[in-house]
Amino acid sequence: MSEASRPQRIVIDASSRPALARHVKMRQDAARGRWVILAPERVFTPDPIAVAVLTLCDGARRVEDIATELAATYSAPRDRILSDITSLLQELSDKGVISV
Numbered sequence: 001m002s003e004a005s006r007p008q009r010i011v012i013d014a015s016s017r018p019a020l021a022r023h024v025k026m027r028q029d030a031a032r033g034r035w036v037i038l039a040p041e042r043v044f045t046p047d048p049i050a051v052a053v054l055t056l057c058d059g060a061r062r063v064e065d066i067a068t069e070l071a072a073t074y075s076a077p078r079d080r081i082l083s084d085i086t087s088l089l090q091e092l093s094d095k096g097v098i099s100v
Contacts, residue, residue, distance in 0.1 A: 010100055012063065012090040014082060019059030021099040026054055037097060044097065053085050057098065063089065 012018065020026060025038045026046075035051045037044040046054060052073075056066045067082035074081075092098040 010093050012086055012093050012098070012100065014062065014064040014067075014086065016063050016089070016100045017059055017061065018057040018063065018066075018089050018093070018098045018100055020054070020057060021096055024097050026051075039095075039097060042095075044095075050088060053088060054092075057089070 020037075021039075023040055027036055027038060028034075029036050035046055037046055037054075052070065053066060056069060061069075063086055064082060067078050067085055070076070070081050070085070071078035089098055093100070
């Protein structure tokens with residue numbers, strides 16, 4: 001595959017407005033008592049922290065707004081949360097779970 005035909009990587013930063021990709025759904029699996037992310041031919045099981053982040057990813061909030069909200073909720077340093085959730089969202093974006 002040539003460089004020109006290779007898709008560009010989306011880089012998540014503090015100003016990004018993440019949302020679940022159109023083809024991805026997040027559902028609670030009541031039988032197993034956990035959340036799952038359903039994508040074509042893939043299923044992800046997010047941990048409770050990822051669930052807290054993903055429930056705030058609505059395409060309207062910026063990553064920095066999500067970090068501020070989580071910092072207030074968990075009484076944690078905003079900068080640390082911003083760094084952690086940016087990494088999480090970047091990983092999920094690379095897997096096609098998150099769009100911006």
